[in-house]
Amino acid sequence: MSKNALALSILNSLNSRIAVIDQSGEIRFVNDAWSRFAQESGDSENLTTGIGVHYLDTIQRAVETGDETAELALNGICAVLDGSVPSFELKYPCHSPTEEKWYLMRVTPLVDGDGAVVTHIDITTEHLAARSHTRQVLRSEARKSDQRESAALERMGIGTPATLSAEAQLLEQYKRLLAAAIEQRTLKVERTTNWEARGFARALARHSAGPRDVVRMHTQVVAQETADLPLQKRHMVMEEARLLLLEVMGSLVGIYRDMILADLELKHM
DSSP: HHHHHHHHHHHHHHHHEEEEEOOTBBEEOOHHHHHHHHHHHOOTTTTTTTTTTHHHHHHHHHHHHTHHHHHHHHHHHHHHHTTTSSOOEEEEEOOOOSSSOEEEEEEETTTTOOOOOEEEEOOOOHHHHHHHHHHHHHHHHHHHHHHHHHHHHHHHHOOOOOTTHHHHHHHHHHHHHHHHHHHHHHTTTTHHHHHHHHHHHHHHHTTTTHHHHHHHHHHHHHHHTTTTTTTTHHHHHHHHHHHHHHHHHHHHHHHHHHHHHHHHHHTOO
């Protein structure tokens, strides 16, 4: 077997799609994987990606339809051909109606400088594995963040016994507020808990509740509502609970400030 025949046999045995283009962008060689993909994609006669076709023109037509990935590919290939860059890589999706697929296009110049090799490599397995790992890391970080927040709030509430009158009613009211906030988020409607949070803060003020009282009730309700939830749902509840706590705290501070200012005015009358 001659060296050329051996090289051709090797190229045709690869699963990666390989084409050689000349300096003008015309396709001079394709391997079997390239031809098979063209046929499977509807180009059975290799009219848009076969030998003799101007590959850059094919990509340019895709660019004119608004394909941003095609524009990146075109610029990258041209940059390799004119020597602006030593090589070019582009990761891109190419999904079918039934399957998610990801590819890496790699463009390298020919040794003699008269063209380039364009290779499309299926990286679906690696891409999905990397994405799964990233999601696991993010979930782990979210879990740790929630745990740190819960621990910090619990420490704030330590040493504050449940001495508020109507404690059970206040807890139940806070639980309803949180449930309403979660429902609004689920239904994707505008939050309407602000005025309800202010009403709850007024009820707390009537019982002379302080920040530690609010934190204690908050941690109790959140612990009850997230006890058996999966991580994603738990994190969502924690986010809404955090917003609600800030609203209640802010309203309570405003109420106490107004009470102090009113008291000072009476003393100066």
